[in-house]
Amino acid sequence: MNERAMKGLLIDLDGTLYHGTTMIDGADRLIHYLRNESIPYRFVTNNSASSPEEVANRLEAMGIPATSEDVCTSAQATAQYVAGLQPKASVYVIGESGLHEAIQDAGLRITDQFPDFVVQGIDRNLSYERIAQAVRYIREGATYILTNPDLLLPSTNGLIPGAGSIGAMLKAASGKEPVLIGKPSSILMDYSLTQLGVPNQDTWVVGDNIATDIAAGIAADCGTLLVLTGLTTAANYSSYSEAARCKPDLICESLEALIQTVSNHR
Known part of the structure; x- marks a missing residue:
């Protein structure tokens, strides 16, 4: 168990909080939990086509609470x-x-x-x-x-x-x-950390893709947490981590498990 505190989260979107236009179970509860506990977070996306307002509107339409200030894009x-x-x-x-x-x-x-x-x-x-x-x-x-x-x-x-x-x-x-600029580069993560206002040693990067999300978190010297909600599954984890040549600090099977993990690392 990695004992680094979770004082802030940089959260991937597609495959982590939603698939296409469908919210992944627990995504809304995760964001409500972070808001209620006053834990800073940002949605971090490689998407360069959409404005932060458009990204936030898309999340809201799925039932995931979001404002444009919550969003950090590669653009x-x-x-x-x-x-x-x-x-x-x-x-x-x-x-x-x-x-x-x-x-x-x-x-x-x-x-x-x-x-x-x-x-x-x-x-x-x-x-x-x-x-x-x-x-x-x-x-x-x-x-x-x-x-x-x-x-x-x-x-x-x-x-x-x-x-x-x-x-x-x-x-x-x-x-x-x-x-x-975008993941797996640390440049997007450094920008997002500035927006988050939490030091990298107290920030965790959450995502479903080892080669981009987890690799970017490692490059930015953040904690890394893989959720098995999208690209990476229990079945393909070994091959994906081997191909990416890196591993996350922690793994959660679901977003409900992520909520509990954040609670344990306060």
């Missing part, structure tokens, strides 16, 4: 990272509304000509012309930032290519490695 972390490197920088964006909004909110300037940075996330209306421009700018010296490495993401029609798949094309064509 927000990306924008803050770029602004920290170069305030008011010019940015060529491949992405959807959530990424555009985050870039503008950070005081950065979106441009289609001679950018300082190429920032790329998921873009379901992407054209070959915009890919070609991005490659040209990266090869000419623009810093390439990738919001998240997810190769696939769920949709109503099954799995579709994610930001990582677009990134694989940009990387191959430009010959440049991107700066990775």
Whole structure:
């Protein structure tokens, strides 16, 4: 049993609190418990397409209490990272509304000509012309930032290519490695810790994916707790942990078990 205190939680979403548009049993009770006990938490997602308001509305529609202030997205972390490197920088964006909004909110300037940075996330209306421009700018010296490495993401029609798949094309064509923001990178986690206001030694990362959630928590020196509610199950745990080359500090079979674990670690 890991005795690190649980004074704050960074919680994954898809596979941890819901599947598609269906809440996982206990997700609403978990959030009510955290609120009632005044335990700080943030929802942390690699999603760069949606704004925090859109993510919160989606959770509320499933019955999971949420506000936009509870949400930390890879788009927000990306924008803050770029602004920290170069305030008011010019940015060529491949992405959807959530990424555009985050870039503008950070005081950065979106441009289609001679950018300082190429920032790329998921873009379901992407054209070959915009890919070609991005490659040209990266090869000419623009810093390439990738919001998240997810190769696939769920949709109503099954799995579709994610930001990582677009990134694989940009990387191959430009010959440049991107700066990775989303899980398993610690950059998204560091941004989320700042929003949470709890030191990493007292914060636990909760998720269902060893290769992203748990690896990111380890990279940020947080406690890590795997829930067997989504991608990882008791049957595939050994193979997944071996492939990811890491293991969580704790494992909970359900969200009800997670509530009890948090209570035991107060």
